[in-house]
Amino acid sequence: MKNIRPLYDRIVVKRIEEKDTTQNGIFIPDSAKEKPQQGEVIAVGKGKRLDDGTLVALDVKVGDRILFGKYSGSEIKLDAIEYIIMREDDVLGVVDPTAQALLKAS
Helix, strand or coil: CCCCCCCCCEEEEEECCCCCECCCCCECCHHHCCCCCEEEEEEECCCEECCCCCEECCCCCCCCEEEECCCCCEEEEECCEEEEEEEHHHEEEECCHHHHHHHHHC
16 A cells, blocks of 8 residues: 555545355345445554644554544545545544454454
8 A cells, every 4th residue: 555645643544344244145145235444554644633732643544444433534546446534533443363263254
């Protein structure tokens, strides 16, 4: 991801697409799918600047799998790939790597 560098407390996220079928094998058409609210952090800014001028590092890092709100951030498209640029405040939580296997199974 060398095309874009987010500023301050912003992060660039790539949505993690969900499966086209359910556990029981039922196919879900694109028109019935909601956009996933999980993503992988692709790039992070330097940190949040406080009123006194100090820079506070972000809690998320590149490679983290995060959960975010349905209408969070701004969608952009680079090289035919969709990304979301959002503030770290829009992140609801970071998925623990050991819990990622549980999310994939459900």
